[in-house]
Amino acid sequence: MSKYEQILYAVKDRVATITLNRPERMNAWTAVMEKEVRDAIKKAGADDGVRVIVLTGEGRAFCAGADMEGLGARAQDPKLAGGLHEGKKTDDNFDQRYSYLLAAPKPVIAGINGAVAGIGLVLTLYCDLRYMAEGTKLATAFARRGLICEYGSAWMLPRLVGTMNALDLMLSGRTMTAEEAAAMGLVKLLPAAGFHDAVHGLAKDFAELSSPRSMRIMKQQIYQSYFQTLAQATQLANEELVKCFGTEDLKEGVAHFVEKRKPHFTGK
Numbered sequence: 139m140s141k142y143e144q145i146l147y148a149v150k151d152r153v154a155t156i157t158l159n160r161p162e163r164m165n166a167w168t169a170v171m172e173k174e175v176r177d178a179i180k181k182a183g184a185d186d187g188v189r190v191i192v193l194t195g196e197g198r199a200f201c202a203g204a205d206m207e208g209l210g211a212r213a214q215d216p217k218l219a220g221g222l223h224e225g226k227k228t229d230d231n232f233d234q235r236y237s238y239l240l241a242a243p244k245p246v247i248a249g250i251n252g253a254v255a256g257i258g259l260v261l262t263l264y265c266d267l268r269y270m271a272e273g274t275k276l277a278t279a280f281a282r283r284g285l286i287c288e289y290g291s292a293w294m295l296p297r298l299v300g301t302m303n304a305l306d307l308m309l310s311g312r313t314m315t316a317e318e319a320a321a322m323g324l325v326k327l328l329p330a331a332g333f334h335d336a337v338h339g340l341a342k343d344f345a346e347l348s349s350p351r352s353m354r355i356m357k358q359q360i361y362q363s364y365f366q367t368l369a370q371a372t373q374l375a376n377e378e379l380v381k382c383f384g385t386e387d388l389k390e391g392v393a394h395f396v397e398k399r400k401p402h403f404t405g406k
Contacts, residue, residue: 201258
């Protein structure tokens with residue numbers, strides 16, 4: 139896509155920022171927005187000038203969930219629910235509706251600038267890091283809409299916060315403060331004032347100070363480990379460690395440390 143209707147896309151300091159841009163609707167999720175976000179993630183992943191991806195929202199919300207007008211239509215006509223499951227069925231763990239974010243070759247940071255609920259919250263579960271503005275709120279709301287744990291969230295959420303916390307969030311559908319979410323390890327807090335700049339600053343540090351090759355492989359290791367034994371994870375680590383030797387990034391990693399300067403990684 140060369141032009142987006144419901145998101146903004148910008149690159150600065152090797153950080154690609156994807157902004158959900160329906161502030162008048164609290165960035166409610168639509169089919170158009172979904173396609174555009176997926177395209178933008180793919181675009182950033184393929185761009186050598188991008189090393190980190192930030193996903194955030196415009197206005198006072200990150201994403202208030204699915205657009206209720208569309209959801210209401212589906213509730214009246216179950217045949218329309220098929221549109222919720224676009225794409226071929228596959229057993230690939232990293233090619234499900236939103237798990238493609240886990241397979242993105244660069245860190246994906248959720249900058250949760252405001253209220254987040256429903257499908258918006260599910261989306262953040264597939265991001266590698268979640269920073270949330272102090273004083274904001276989140277909710278699943280599924281149980282209060284007659285729905286269920288959507289799009290693999292029943293698998294992701296317990297791995298992030300534990301079974302009891304996951305069930306508390308899902309079964310109650312209650313609204314939770316960012317501070318409570320941080321206490322259970324779901325998010326990290328940042329001040330609301332200057333939130334976007336703070337998230338960009340953290341992303342910039344990743345982009346400038348960490349080897350893009352290392353970040354790509356470590357991300358793969360972490361998520362592949364969900365489906366591996368300890369022996370398999372260790373063997374993979376041994377194989378990848380051998381591959382590090384002779385790379386430009388390892389040589390630069392040693393050189394900048396010895397020379398006491400900032401690194402200039404190439405990702406090779």
